[in-house]
Amino acid sequence: xxxxxxxxxxxxxxxxTVKLTHPDRLYWPxxxxxxxxxxxxxxxxxxxxxxxxxxxxxxxxxxxxxxxGEQFFQKHAWxxxxxxxxxxxDPKEPPDEQLLSIRNLDGLTALVQSAVLEIHPWGSTVxxxxxxxxxxxxxxxxxxxxxxxxxxxxxxxADRLKAAGLVPFVKTSGGKGLHVVAPLKPKAExxxxxxxxxxxxxxxxxDSPDRxxxxxxxxxxxxxxxxxYLRNQRGxxxxxxxxxxxxxxAAVSMPLSWDELAxxxxxxxxxxxxxxxxxxxxxxxxxxxxxxxxVPLAEPKVRRKKAA
Ligand code: ATP
Ligand code: MN
Ligand code: MN
Numbered sequence: 001x002x003x004x005x006x007x008x009x010x011x012x013x014x015x016x017t018v019k020l021t022h023p024d025r026l027y028w029p030x031x032x033x034x035x036x037x038x039x040x041x042x043x044x045x046x047x048x049x050x051x052x053x054x055x056x057x058x059x060x061x062x063x064x065x066x067x068x069g070e071q072f073f074q075k076h077a078w079x080x081x082x083x084x085x086x087x088x089x090d091p092k093e094p095p096d097e098q099l100l101s102i103r104n105l106d107g108l109t110a111l112v113q114s115a116v117l118e119i120h121p122w123g124s125t126v127x128x129x130x131x132x133x134x135x136x137x138x139x140x141x142x143x144x145x146x147x148x149x150x151x152x153x154x155x156x157x158a159d160r161l162k163a164a165g166l167v168p169f170v171k172t173s174g175g176k177g178l179h180v181v182a183p184l185k186p187k188a189e190x191x192x193x194x195x196x197x198x199x200x201x202x203x204x205x206x207d208s209p210d211r212x213x214x215x216x217x218x219x220x221x222x223x224x225x226x227x228x229y230l231r232n233q234r235g236x237x238x239x240x241x242x243x244x245x246x247x248x249x250a251a252v253s254m255p256l257s258w259d260e261l262a263x264x265x266x267x268x269x270x271x272x273x274x275x276x277x278x279x280x281x282x283x284x285x286x287x288x289x290x291x292x293x294x295v296p297l298a299e300p301k302v303r304r305k306k307a308a
Contacts, residue, residue, distance in 0.1 A: 016039065016043065016105070016106075018084055020036055020039055020113055021113065022035060023035050023036035024036065027063065027115070028067055028248070028250040028272075029068060030248055031250040031271070031272070033250045035112060037272065038117075038244065039109055041244070041272045041276070042108050042109065042112060043105065043109075044279070045275065045279065046105050046108070048287075049108070049241065049243070051290070051291060052242070053108070053240050054104070055101065055103065055125045055126055055127060056122050056124070056125050056126065057075075057090065057099040057121070057122045057129075058121050058237075060075075060100065060116045060119060061073055061116065061117055061120070062078075062114060063115050063117045063246050065115075067247060067248065071246055075100065076097065076099065077098065082110035082113060083110075084102065084103075084104075084106040084109070084110035085111065086102065087099070088101045088126045091129055092129075101126055117245070117246035118243055118244065118245055119240045120238060120239050121237060122235070123135060123136065123193070123231070123232065124186065124190070125186075128186045130189045130190060130234070131186035131189050132184055132186065132190060132193045132232065133184050133294065134184060135166075135181070135193050135196070135231075135232050135297075136180070136181045136182075136231045136232065136238045137157045137161075137201070137228070138177065138227075138229075138238060139153050139154060139157065139178045139179070139225055139226075139227060140177050140226040142222050142224050142225065142226070143223075144223050145223060145224065145225055147266055148263055149225065150177055150178050150225060150267070151263065153204075153211070153212065153225050154170050154178045154180050154261060155258075157200065158258070160203065160204070161180065161182050161200070165298070166182040166184075166295060166297075167183065167289075167293035168180050168181070168182050169286075169290055170255075170258060170261055171254055171256060172253055172256065172266075172268065172269065173268075174239065174243070174244070174251035174252050174254070174267065175247065175251070175267060175268065176268075177225075178267060179238065179239075179253070181241075183291055183294035184294055184295065185294045185295055185296040187296035188298070190232075190233055190234040192297055193232045194230075194233045196232075196297055197232040198229050201228075204227050205227065211224060212224060212226075213227070214229065216230070239253045241253055241254070242254070242255070244272055247268075250271045250273065251269075251270065251271050252272060252275055254269070254270035254275065255285075255287040256286055257286035
């Protein structure tokens with residue numbers, strides 16, 4: 001039997017070539033995380049984060065003055081855009097409304113230089129805009145929901161995805177909830193992915209109305225979890241695995257194995273600070289088989305008219 005491969009026994013990340021101005025600028029003042037510290041973090045996690053952010057349209061949370069300052073949610077170019085951040089044409093939008101994308105670690109470092117503190121990719125790539133290769137069920141606990149209940153919700157979501165033939169993975173959001181994510185072979189188009197994820201959210205809400213809601217309008221109800229399927233429509237985004245969050249604590253959205261999922265690891269447990277240690281001590285990457293586990297989403301059955 002082969003020894004488990006170390007999750008980090010890999011070549012050193014490539015050297016940075018994008019220049020960081022004001023490397024000591026504090027992005028998370030309370031944690032003492034600087035621009036350079038963030039660039040170092042992303043260089044360390046590069047091979048883990050790359051599959052989730054390269055070659056996809058990105059929405060970005062920019063905080064030029066760190067998390068305590070103003071925050072901008074940006075999908076389009078800004079003045080003085082670093083050339084390592086590449087413009088991409090959404091085939092369904094006018095050519096003057098290009099979206100943003102990156103190709104490599106220089107692109108990611110350019111995002112850091114531009115004070116991007118959250119990276120939110122589409123679930124499809126610029127090679128295949130209409131057909132998602134990832135779906136995500138965003139579990140949003142209302143007030144007074146214990147994290148144990150969010151964990152149970154994640155397992156239930158996973159069971160329903162498995163029943164549909166998919167392979168579910170889980171990550172912390174770095175905020176308040178959990179994300180259950182499944183890789184797809186890009187075959188079905190966005191409306192199919194949306195209808196599929198809606199059917200799961202609606203089934204959870206109707207089977208356990210005391211635990212789940214599937215519509216935003218009911219999401220303020222105390223004690224319930226919103227099963228937010230609306231990340232799964234064309235143009236929607238969700239925070240990337242390993243992305244930092246522009247919130248106090250410098251938390252990151254962390255991929256977990258299902259057996260790690262327990263109340264000792266809260267939604268914001270992993271941070272810029274402790275992630276490198278985590279990755280170095282893992283014997284296997286909990287999402288190592290993510291892309292290999294992709295299956296196509298079944299097209300809805302076309303109801304054929306009976307021949308007269
Ligand atoms: P939490 O666990 O705290 O819910 P989350 O990342 O799941 O963390 P949500 O509020 O559930 O946060 O999801 C917000 C999603 O909406 C983000 O994933 C983001 O991609 C998308 N979004 C759309 N518009 C905005 C905006 N203006 N600002 C922030 N996010 C936005
Ligand atoms: Mn959420
Ligand atoms: Mn949400």
